[in-house]
Amino acid sequence: MKHVELMDISKSYDKQTNVLDEINLSINKGEFFVLVGPSGCGKSTLLRMVAGLEEITGGVLKLNDEVANHLPPKNRNLSMVFQNYALYPHLTVEQNILFGLDVKRVNKKEQKRRLMETAEMIGLSELLKRKPKELSGGQRQRVALARSVVSEAPLCLMDEPLSNLDAKLRAHMRVEIRRLQRKLGLTMIYVTHDQVEAMTMGDRIMVLNDGKVQQVGKPITLYNEPANTFVASFIGSPKMNMGKAELFVENRQIKVEDKLTFHLSPSDLIHIPADKKTMIGIRAEHIYPATEQDATNYLEVVGVEQLGNETIIVFEELGGHLWNAKWPGQWAINLGDKVPVNISVQNFCFFDAENGQLIQPAYQEQNQEQEVIAQ
Amino acid sequence: MNTESAMPFEYNQVHFEELKKQQRKKVFLKGLLFLLPSLLLFSIFIFYPMIRTVYLSFFLTNQAGITTVFVGMQNYIDIFTSPIFMKSLTSTFLFVLFTVPGTIIVSLFLAVIANEKIKGIGFFRMIFSSTMGVSVAAASVFWLFLFHPSIGFFNKILVTFGFDKIGWLTNPEWALASVSLSTIWMNIGFTFLIILGGLQSIDSHLYESANIDGAGFFYKLRRITIPMLSPTLFFVVTVSIINSFQTFGQIDMLTKGGPSNETNLIVYSIYREAFVNYQYGTASAQAVILFIIILIMTVIQFKLGERKVHYQ
Numbered sequence: 001m002k003h004v005e006l007m008d009i010s011k012s013y014d015k016q017t018n019v020l021d022e023i024n025l026s027i028n029k030g031e032f033f034v035l036v037g038p039s040g041c042g043k044s045t046l047l048r049m050v051a052g053l054e055e056i057t058g059g060v061l062k063l064n065d066e067v068a069n070h071l072p073p074k075n076r077n078l079s080m081v082f083q084n085y086a087l088y089p090h091l092t093v094e095q096n097i098l099f100g101l102d103v104k105r106v107n108k109k110e111q112k113r114r115l116m117e118t119a120e121m122i123g124l125s126e127l128l129k130r131k132p133k134e135l136s137g138g139q140r141q142r143v144a145l146a147r148s149v150v151s152e153a154p155l156c157l158m159d160e161p162l163s164n165l166d167a168k169l170r171a172h173m174r175v176e177i178r179r180l181q182r183k184l185g186l187t188m189i190y191v192t193h194d195q196v197e198a199m200t201m202g203d204r205i206m207v208l209n210d211g212k213v214q215q216v217g218k219p220i221t222l223y224n225e226p227a228n229t230f231v232a233s234f235i236g237s238p239k240m241n242m243g244k245a246e247l248f249v250e251n252r253q254i255k256v257e258d259k260l261t262f263h264l265s266p267s268d269l270i271h272i273p274a275d276k277k278t279m280i281g282i283r284a285e286h287i288y289p290a291t292e293q294d295a296t297n298y299l300e301v302v303g304v305e306q307l308g309n310e311t312i313i314v315f316e317e318l319g320g321h322l323w324n325a326k327w328p329g330q331w332a333i334n335l336g337d338k339v340p341v342n343i344s345v346q347n348f349c350f351f352d353a354e355n356g357q358l359i360q361p362a363y364q365e366q367n368q369e370q371e372v373i374a375q
Numbered sequence: 376m377n378t379e380s381a382m383p384f385e386y387n388q389v390h391f392e393e394l395k396k397q398q399r400k401k402v403f404l405k406g407l408l409f410l411l412p413s414l415l416l417f418s419i420f421i422f423y424p425m426i427r428t429v430y431l432s433f434f435l436t437n438q439a440g441i442t443t444v445f446v447g448m449q450n451y452i453d454i455f456t457s458p459i460f461m462k463s464l465t466s467t468f469l470f471v472l473f474t475v476p477g478t479i480i481v482s483l484f485l486a487v488i489a490n491e492k493i494k495g496i497g498f499f500r501m502i503f504s505s506t507m508g509v510s511v512a513a514a515s516v517f518w519l520f521l522f523h524p525s526i527g528f529f530n531k532i533l534v535t536f537g538f539d540k541i542g543w544l545t546n547p548e549w550a551l552a553s554v555s556l557s558t559i560w561m562n563i564g565f566t567f568l569i570i571l572g573g574l575q576s577i578d579s580h581l582y583e584s585a586n587i588d589g590a591g592f593f594y595k596l597r598r599i600t601i602p603m604l605s606p607t608l609f610f611v612v613t614v615s616i617i618n619s620f621q622t623f624g625q626i627d628m629l630t631k632g633g634p635s636n637e638t639n640l641i642v643y644s645i646y647r648e649a650f651v652n653y654q655y656g657t658a659s660a661q662a663v664i665l666f667i668i669i670l671i672m673t674v675i676q677f678k679l680g681e682r683k684v685h686y687q
Contacts, residue, residue, distance in 0.1 A: 051587060052586075053583050086578065089603075091598075099598075103585070
C-alpha cells in the first residue's frame with residue numbers, strides 16, 4: 001500500500017529555476033526509503049516539502065492516498081528528526097520527549113506510559129532528568145529519536161540524523177535506527193549525503209542530483225546497474241573507475257583512453273553494445289591482481305592505501321581520473337611499480353558517451369547472480 | 376643511586392621555576408600596558424568622581440563646592456528626614472515600576488511580530504527601532520506638543536470623544552504617568568532591537584519541530600520563545616531598571632520636576648540640589664544613595680534572576 005506519493009513535484013524559490021524538477025515517487029507502507037545525493041541537490045528540500053515545512057511549488061503530494069499539499073505539518077501525522085536534533089535546550093530529556101504529546105493534550109497517564117516504553121526501548125531511562133547540554137552527541141541523537149517514536153506517527157522523516165556523530169557511533173546508530181524502524185513498522189524517509197548509509201540502511205534508494213531524480217531502486221541494483229555515470233560514480237566506495245572506450249570490431253579490440261587494449265572473445269562481441277564510442281565503468285574490486293601469465297594490462301601504481309583486511313591500489317590517471325583497485329589481503333607494492341592486473345571486459349558497464357546513460361551493465365554480474373540463485 | 380638521578384632533576388626544576396617567574400612578570404607588565412589607557416580614563420572619569428562624591432557627602436560646602444565643615448552623617452540624616460527627598464524616592468520607584476515592565480512588554484510584542492518573515496518587514500523593523508535614533512531632547516519637544524493642554528493631540532482626541540481635557544503634565548495625578556508614557560516610547564527602540572536580536576538567534580528548527588507536533592502560536596511563545604529569550608530579557612530588564620533610575624532629560628524638558636514635586640525623580644533632585652540650590656553636600660549624599668539603590672537592585676536581580684535564566 002502506498003503511503004507517500006509524489007507526482008510531478010517541483011520546487012522553485014525564484015519562480016524561474018527549479019531546485020527540484022518534476023519528482024515522481026511512491027513510497028510504500030513500512031518501507032525504509034533513502035534519499036541520497038551530494039550537498040545542495042535538493043534532498044532536504046524534498047523532505048521538508050513532505051513534512052509541510054516548505055511550500056510545494058508544483059505537483060501533487062499524496063499521503064495515504066489523499067492529497068496533502070495544503071495540509072499544515074501537524075495534520076500530516078508524521079514525525080521528523082532534524083540534523084541538529086532541534087532539542088529544546090531549556091527542557092529536560094523527559095520534557096523534550098513529551099513536548100509533542102503535551103501539545104496534543106494527551107492525558108498524563110498515557111504520557112507516562114508512552115514515555116517509559118520509549119525510554120526503555122531507546123535506552124534513555126537513566127537520563128530523563130538531564131538537560132540536553134549534559135548529554136553526549138549520541139545521547140542527544142537518541143532523545144531526538146525518542147521524540148519521534150513517542151509520537152507514534154506512522155511516517156518518520158529523518159534529515160541527515162547521523163552526520164554530527166563520529167564514525168563508530170554512526171555505524172552503531174545505523175543499525176539501531178534500522179532495527180527500530182522494523183520493529184515499529186514505520187514508513188521512513190531518510191535523507192543522507194553518505195552513500196554508505198544509503199546502501200546499508202535503505203530498502204530502496206533514490207539518487208538525486210541537481211534537483212533531478214537519477215535513479216530509484218534497491219541498493220544492489222544501484223550498485224550493479226547504475227542508470228548513468230553520476231550514479232555509477234556516486235554509489236560505491238572507492239568510486240567506479242571510468243574511461244572513454246573505443247570499439248574496433250574488425251580487430252576484435254576495445255581501447256580505453258587509448259592506453260588499455262582488450263581483446264574480445266566472440267561471446268564478448270555478442271554481449272557488449274555495438275556503439276563505436278562509449279564510456280565504460282569498472283568497479284575497483286573487478287580489477288584483479290594477476291601474474292605475468294594471466295595479466296591483461298600493466299598499470300603504474302601512484303598510491304597504496306592499506307586498510308588491513310584489504311588494500312586499495314591507486315593507479316595512474318586514465319582519462320583525467322585516478323583508477324582504484326580493491327584487493328583482498330595485504331599487498332606490499334612500491335609506488336611507481338608497474339603491476340600486472342587482470343581486467344575482464346565482462347565487468348564493464350557501458351554508458352552512452354554523450355549523455356552518460358547506461359547502455360548495458362556488467363554482464364558478469366548477472367551470471368554470478370544467476371549462479372547464486374541456481375544454487 | 377636514587378639520589379644521583381634525582382639531583383640533576385631537582386636542579387633543572389629550580390631553574391625552570393625562575394624562568395617561569397620572569398616570564399610571568401613580563402606577561403604581567405605587558406598586560407598592564409594594555410590596560411593603561413582604560414585604567415587612566417576610568418580613574419579620571421569614574422573612580423575619582425565617585426570617591427570625591429562620597430567625600431563631599433560628609434561635608435557642608437560653599438557655593439563653589441569647596442568643603443567648609445565636616446558634618447559626618449548629618450547630610451544623610453537630613454535627606455532622609457526631608458519630605459521632598461522621600462517624595463522623590465517614591466516617585467522614582469513608581470516611575471521604574473511604570474516604565475520597565477511597560478517598555479519590555481511593548482518591545483517584546485513588537486519584536487515578536489517583527490520577527491515574522493513577511494515582505495517588507497525590514498521597513499517595520501526600522502520604524503520600531505527608530506526611537507533609538509531620536510535624542511531625548513528632540514523626543515521631549517515632540518511629546519511636549521502631544522501633551523499640550525489646548526493644541527495637543529491627546530486632548531484633541533479627548534475633546535472629539537466628548538471627554539474633559541486633561542492637564543497631562545500639569546495635573547499632579549497625571550504628570551508621572553505622562554512622563555512614564557513618553558519614556559516608554561523613547562526606550563522602545565533600544566529594547567526592541569535587543570529583543571529582536573535575541574529572537575533571531577533562536578534556532579528555527581525548534582519552531583519547525585514544534586510545528587510538526589502541532590503547537591500553536593501562544594504555546595510556542597510560552598514554551599520556546601520566552602525561555603529561549605530569557606538571557607536577553609534578563610539583560611534588558613537589568614539595563615532598563617538602571618536607565619529608569621537615572622532618567623533626567625525628559626524630566627528637565629517636560630515638567631522640571633513639577634507639579635508639586637510629583638515628577639522630581641532622584642537624578643533631577645540631585646541636579647537641583649547641586650546646581651540650583653548649591654548644596655553639594657546633600658546632593659552628593661543623594662547621589663550615594665542612588666548608587667546604593669542601583670547596586671542593591673542589580674545584585675538582587677542577579678541572585679534571583681540568574682537561577683531562572685537559561686544560558687545555552
